[in-house]
Amino acid sequence: MAKPLRIPNTSGPHDNTPVFKRISENLAAQGYSFIDDAIPGDLANVLLARVTELKSNDFSPAGIGRADNQMLNNFVRRDEIRWLEHNDEAEHRWLQWTELLRIYLNRHLFLGLFSYESHFAHYEPGAFYKRHVDAFRGDSNRVLSVVLYLNRGWQTEDGGELLMYHENETEPFTRVIPRMGKLAVFLSEEFPHEVLPAKRDRYSIAGWFRVNTSTTERPDPPR
Numbered sequence: 487m488a489k490p491l492r493i494p495n496t497s498g499p500h501d502n503t504p505v506f507k508r509i510s511e512n513l514a515a516q517g518y519s520f521i522d523d524a525i526p527g528d529l530a531n532v533l534l535a536r537v538t539e540l541k542s543n544d545f546s547p548a549g550i551g552r553a554d555n556q557m558l559n560n561f562v563r564r565d566e567i568r569w570l571e572h573n574d575e576a577e578h579r580w581l582q583w584t585e586l587l588r589i590y591l592n593r594h595l596f597l598g599l600f601s602y603e604s605h606f607a608h609y610e611p612g613a614f615y616k617r618h619v620d621a622f623r624g625d626s627n628r629v630l631s632v633v634l635y636l637n638r639g640w641q642t643e644d645g646g647e648l649l650m651y652h653e654n655e656t657e658p659f660t661r662v663i664p665r666m667g668k669l670a671v672f673l674s675e676e677f678p679h680e681v682l683p684a685k686r687d688r689y690s691i692a693g694w695f696r697v698n699t700s701t702t703e704r705p706d707p708p709r
Contacts, residue, residue: 500526502583506590509671513630514595517673518650520662524669525634529579534636534666536576537568537606537689544568545608564613565681567605570691580604580691584632588695597629597695604632604693609646613688615681617651620674620694628674630695635664637689646684650677664688 505524512519523530545566570577581602588599609615621628633648640646640663648670649658662670672679674694 502586503590505669506587509587509669510591510594513591513671513673517676519669519671520660521669521671522665523667525580525583525667527667529576529583530634530636530667532576533580533634533691534638534689536574537608537636537691540568540606545606563615563618565607565609565615566613567607567692569603569605570693580634584693584695587632591630591695598697599629599695600698601696602632602693603696604691607690607692609681609684609688611685611687612683614683617649617678617680619678627696627698628694629697631670631672631674632691632693632695633670634691634693635668635670635689636666636691637664638666640665640688644685644688645682646688647682648679649682650679653678664690 505521508521509519545568547566570581572578572581581604584602584604588602591597592599620631637644637646642663646664648662648664650660650662650672651658653676662668
């Protein structure tokens, strides 16, 4: 018999409003937001414990594109991923937190965010992801990218930095060190970015808030 899922009490003492407010204001002013220790510390810890307890065969090589058009390209990216689901308590808590963020941003920025999808990302030493944008060509369904880093004691010399670019510029305007609890949120179509090669195992959650582009011929999202 399956063990019942214990749903944590999200009405507890932690107040997310200051973080959500800062994200909202940053997005309105510049289209991106970077915040240290953005989520409750205990949530960051259980997410790190979860991703590091997974076995290698729980992950899949990350591809380029979506559904039937997806393909592997080791020249572009060499990370591996595992999609998050509600049937694990740690993953469920993260998905609850992002749902609260979705509601807040819709109320304050009127983005029309409809759903959220996310996966654990594991970069082995030497793995990278070359410059790209998160919104697929011809699809405007991914509106907002959200990345949470889960790496204790990460130093600059460990590599694996996130480089963010303005469109049509060749030099990054910022470098984000993937330290534990760091959150990056940015408009998916606006900012090309890349992940430099990591020198040790690098963990994160990458996710996207989406608008609904379902049609009678094609449900959204196809995975």
